Amino acid sequence: MNKVKGLLKKDLLGLRDISCEEINLALDTASSMKEVFFRPVPKVPALLGKSICLLFYEPSTRTRTSFEAAAKMLSASITNVAIAQSSAQKGETLIDTVKNLEVMGHQAFVIRHKMSGAPLLASKNLTASVINAGDGFNEHPTQGLLDIFTMREKKGNLKGKKIVIVGDIAHSRVARSNIWGLIKLGAKVSVVGPPTLIPKDIEKMGVKVNNNIDEELEDADFINVLRIQLERMGKGLLPSLEEYHMIYGINAKRLEKCKKDIVIMHPGPINRGVEISSEVADGPYNVILDQVQNGVAVRMAVLFLLLGGRQNAAE
Ligand code: CP
Numbered sequence: 001m002n003k004v005k006g007l008l009k010k011d012l013l014g015l016r017d018i019s020c021e022e023i024n025l026a027l028d029t030a031s032s033m034k035e036v037f038f039r040p041v042p043k044v045p046a047l048l049g050k051s052i053c054l055l056f057y058e059p060s061t062r063t064r065t066s067f068e069a070a071a072k073m074l075s076a077s078i079t080n081v082a083i084a085q086s087s088a089q090k091g092e093t094l095i096d097t098v099k100n101l102e103v104m105g106h107q108a109f110v111i112r113h114k115m116s117g118a119p120l121l122a123s124k125n126l127t128a129s130v131i132n133a134g135d136g137f138n139e140h141p142t143q144g145l146l147d148i149f150t151m152r153e154k155k156g157n158l159k160g161k162k163i164v165i166v167g168d169i170a171h172s173r174v175a176r177s178n179i180w181g182l183i184k185l186g187a188k189v190s191v192v193g194p195p196t197l198i199p200k201d202i203e204k205m206g207v208k209v210n211n212n213i214d215e216e217l218e219d220a221d222f223i224n225v226l227r228i229q230l231e232r233m234g235k236g237l238l239p240s241l242e243e244y245h246m247i248y249g250i251n252a253k254r255l256e257k258c259k260k261d262i263v264i265m266h267p268g269p270i271n272r273g274v275e276i277s278s279e280v281a282d283g284p285y286n287v288i289l290d291q292v293q294n295g296v297a298v299r300m301a302v303l304f305l306l307l308g309g310r311q312n313a314a315e
Contacts, residue, residue, distance in 0.1 A: 030294070043074075062295060197237060
């Protein structure tokens with residue numbers, strides 16, 4: 001029985017900051033929210049009268065759109081700020097931007113930013129809730145929650161399950177949110193990738209590091225394949241994308257030695273032929289579009305718990 005009634009803070013900045021009970025509450029709430037999808041009219045009045053502001057300083061397809069869909073299904077109103085046409089281009093600071101938007105009546109901000117810590121900075125200057133939609137190399141907590149939700153949906157309780165995260169761990173906020181969340185739930189996590197893309201001391205987060213992918217995949221329950229983030233990398237970290245695919249890419253041949261019920265995940269967007277081959281990305285073991293659909297349910301849950309459910313947190 002989950003004793004937590006709501007997320008205990010006003011913000012969701014990362015899975016590092018929240019408890020195992022809060023993670024389970026978000027996942028359980030997302031299960032209820034997913035039922036709304038299959039109703040003839042997929043809309044509930046839970047956040048009627050609430051206003052949510054989306055501030056994306058970096059590109060996004062999935063996260064931005066699914067927050068928008070989630071807010072609409074909960075009957076909240078949405079302001080989508082077009083950063084390229086905003087006064088950020090005239091030098092306005094993040095703090096000035098969010099303070100101005102808060103006094104216009106927004107109760108929550110969903111922020112993506114290339115600087116790690118930008119959502120935290122905004123949250124310290126706002127009474128409104130802040131949800132981190134991805135900050136630099138730091139965290140992407142709703143991606144972490146939707147990945148964990150999808151794993152739980154496919155294989156139940158994650159205690160003792162083995163998740164192998166493959167790829168560019170160094171530049172990945174998705175890897176960090178997965179690791180913080182999965183370790184709290186008792187899963188076993190291994191990270192695999194070229195030594196240049198594995199952060200020093202990552203073992204301190206509770207994960208195993210191995211540069212030999214085939215050794216790690218043998219007994220894996222899930223493979224979470226990360227995008228090679230060329231836009232964040234300095235030069236010289238990879239010899240070539242072809243060589244990366246040969247050594248670390250997830251392709252049909254590599255899957256032959258895996259468990260028969262292996263589940264392949266990818267947060268998107270995919271570099272086909274680099275970290276994953278098309279036959280695997282479109283094949284029977286992948287749950288990539290399930291992740292995307294579950295993202296809406298998870299974001300409904302987070303918005304509801306922060307904006308509609310927090311009054312219950314202290315009960
Ligand atoms: N997974 C993810 O964050 O995708 P977007 O960059 O499209 O939002």
